[in-house]
Amino acid sequence: MSGAEEALGVGLALSAGPVGWALLAFVAVGVTAVVVYEAEKDADTTVPDTATDTTEDCKKTCATEHPELELCAELPSSYIYPSQAAAFQAVKTMFPGRTLRMEKTRPATGGPCPETGSHTAVKDGGTYMASIVCCPCCTDTASGPVQSTRCAIV
16 A cells, blocks of 8 residues: 555545546545546547537527517617606606696607607696606517616606
């Protein structure tokens, strides 16, 4: 036995698996050390990787799943509100003390999302104060496309 084997107690060498794999175990008082080392990589022991990664081919995106929607990131920078209600709350802070109300929401006829978006006038009595315009949009995420709404005050 070598000095290392004698120092650790009992030495045992086993060979198993493909050519070049070796398991060397030393058992000492209550301590076990196992060393496994890699095999030589040669044509006889190398297994070809036959799996193909098709996740890129099948990856869902806004373009493939929701081509009718604008990308949220491509909307004008004023589209910062996540909902019509959030935009309306912001309008209320712009005009404190006013009795504001939203008029009937209608389809957008212009802007970045005509026909798919919406337009809502905000009035104080009969006086027009602002408009809230909203667009349905899509964001590509690691887990796939996510639909949402972005609104602006104009």
